[in-house]
Amino acid sequence: MPESLTVFRKAWFGALALFALAGSTGALYRAGMLFGLPFGLQFGNVRHAHSHLMYFGWATVALIALIVARLPAFTQRSPRRHWRWLIGATLAFALLAYFPFLFFGYETVELNGSRLPPGVIGASLNILMWYVFAWLYFTETRGVARNAALRFWDWAIIFLILSSFGAWGRALLVALHVTDPFMTAATVDLFLDLFSDGWFVLAVLGLALVEFPQADDAQLRRGQRFILIGLPVTFLLGVQVELVPSALRLVAGVGGILVGGGLLFVIRALWRVMPRASVWKIPLVFLALKALAELGLSVPPLAVWGESAGLRILYLHILLLGFVSLGLVAAAEFTWGAASARGRVWLTFAVIALIVTLIPLTALLPTALNGRWALEMAALAALGPPVVALGMLLRR
Numbered sequence: 001m002p003e004s005l006t007v008f009r010k011a012w013f014g015a016l017a018l019f020a021l022a023g024s025t026g027a028l029y030r031a032g033m034l035f036g037l038p039f040g041l042q043f044g045n046v047r048h049a050h051s052h053l054m055y056f057g058w059a060t061v062a063l064i065a066l067i068v069a070r071l072p073a074f075t076q077r078s079p080r081r082h083w084r085w086l087i088g089a090t091l092a093f094a095l096l097a098y099f100p101f102l103f104f105g106y107e108t109v110e111l112n113g114s115r116l117p118p119g120v121i122g123a124s125l126n127i128l129m130w131y132v133f134a135w136l137y138f139t140e141t142r143g144v145a146r147n148a149a150l151r152f153w154d155w156a157i158i159f160l161i162l163s164s165f166g167a168w169g170r171a172l173l174v175a176l177h178v179t180d181p182f183m184t185a186a187t188v189d190l191f192l193d194l195f196s197d198g199w200f201v202l203a204v205l206g207l208a209l210v211e212f213p214q215a216d217d218a219q220l221r222r223g224q225r226f227i228l229i230g231l232p233v234t235f236l237l238g239v240q241v242e243l244v245p246s247a248l249r250l251v252a253g254v255g256g257i258l259v260g261g262g263l264l265f266v267i268r269a270l271w272r273v274m275p276r277a278s279v280w281k282i283p284l285v286f287l288a289l290k291a292l293a294e295l296g297l298s299v300p301p302l303a304v305w306g307e308s309a310g311l312r313i314l315y316l317h318i319l320l321l322g323f324v325s326l327g328l329v330a331a332a333e334f335t336w337g338a339a340s341a342r343g344r345v346w347l348t349f350a351v352i353a354l355i356v357t358l359i360p361l362t363a364l365l366p367t368a369l370n371g372r373w374a375l376e377m378a379a380l381a382a383l384g385p386p387v388v389a390l391g392m393l394l395r396r
C-alpha cells in the first residue's frame with residue numbers, strides 16, 4: 001500500500017478508538033440507569049456526549065478516511081497533503097467537543113468573566129471541518145466521470161452540508177429566543193436526519209458500490225432517484241406527529257415512502273450481485289429493516305403508535321450500529337485488508353446482541369415481560385461493541 005494511503009488506515013484506527021470511547025459512554029448511560037451515574041454526571045449530557053462523538057468522531061472520520069483512500073483509483077491522482085490535516089483536525093475537534101458535552105451538555109459556563117457554551121463551540125468547529133471536506137472533495141473530483149460510488153458520495157456530501165443548516169438554525173432560534181416547539185423540533189431533526197439518512201446512508205452505500213460496481217443498473221438508479229426526491233422532506237417524520245401541520249405531514253409521508261422504497265431498490269440491486277457469504281449482507285439486512293420502518297413511519301397512525309411504543313432508540317441503533325457501523329467495518333476490510341477489521345465477526349455478534357436487548361426496553365413485548373432484568377441485559381450487551389472494538393485495536 002502506498003505510504004500516502006497508509007495514513008488513512010491510521011485514521012481508521014483513530015476513528016475506531018473514538019467508537020470504543022463513545023460506546024463506553026453509552027454503556028455508562030445504561031449502567032447509570034441501574035446504579036446511578038458517577039461524578040454528578042447528568043443523563044442528558046452523557047447521551048449528548050455519546051451521540052455527538054459517534055456522529056463526529058466515529059462515523060464521519062471513518063467515512064472521510066475510507067472515501068479519501070478510494071479517491072486515487074477514480075481520479076488517477078495521489079491524495080493531497082491537505083487531507084491528513086483535515087482528518088487529524090476532525091478527529092481532534094470531535095474529541096474536543098466530547099468532554100464539554102459530557103460535563104455541561106449545551107449549557108454555557110463562566111470563562112474569563114463571560115458565559116460561553118463549550119459544547120456548542122466544539123460542535124461548530126466540527127461543522128467547519130465538514131465544509132473543508134466538501135470543498136476538498138469537489139475540487140479533487142472535478143472533471144472526473146461519475147460512477148455509482150462517486151454519485152452516491154456527491155449526494156451524501158450535499159446532504160451533509162444541508163444538515164448543517166439545521167444545526168445553525170437551532171443556534172439561531174436560541175439566539176432569537178424562539179421557543180416554538182415545531183420550529184425547535186424541525187431544526188433538530190433537519191440536522192439529525194439529513195446527517196444520518198443523507199450523509200451516512202448514502203456515503204456507506206457508495207462504499208458498498210466501490211466493491212460491487214456491477215450493481216449500477218436501472219434498478220439502482222431508480223432507487224437512487226426515489227431517495228434523492230424524498231430525502232429533503234423526510235426529516236419531518238422525526239418530529240412528533242401532533243406538532244407537524246397535516247399538509248406538511250402528508251408531504252413528509254410521501255417523502256418517506258420514496259426513501260423507504262428507494263432504499264429497498266438499492267438493497268435489491270446490491271444483493272443480486274453479491275457473493276453468498278459477503279460481509280455486506282448483515283449490514284444490508286439492517287438497512288432493509290430501517291427502510292421498512294421508514295415506510296411505517298410515513299403512515300401517521302403507525303408513527304403515533306411507534307412514538308408511544310418508544311421505538312426511537314431501537315430504530316436509531318438498527319440504522320447507526322447495524323447498518324452504518326457494520327458497513328464501515330466491511331468497507332475497511334475491503335480497503336485495507338483483513339488486518340484492519342480483525343474481530344469483525346465478534347463485533348457483528350455484539351451488535352446483534354445489543355440491538356436485540358433494546359427490544360424489551362420498548363413496548364413491543366407485553367409489559368409483564370418488562371422489568372429490571374431488561375435493563376440488566378441491555379447494560380450487559382452495551383459493553384459488547386466497545387470491548388470488541390478495543391480488542392480490534394489491540395489485535396491490529
Ligand code: HEM
Nearest residue numbers: 023026027029030051054055059313320321325382385386
Ligand atoms: C457501540 C455501542 C452503542 C451503545 C452501547 C449505545 C448506547 C446508547 C444509549 C444508552 C443511548 C441513550 C438511550 C436512551 O436515551 O434511552 C443512545 C442513544 C443514541 N445513540 Fe447510541 N449506542 C451505541 C452505538 C451508537 C452508534 C454507532 C451511533 C451513531 C453512529 C449512536 C447514536 C446514538 C444516538 C443519535 C442516540 C440518541 C441521542 C439523543 O436522543 O439525544 N449510538 N445510545
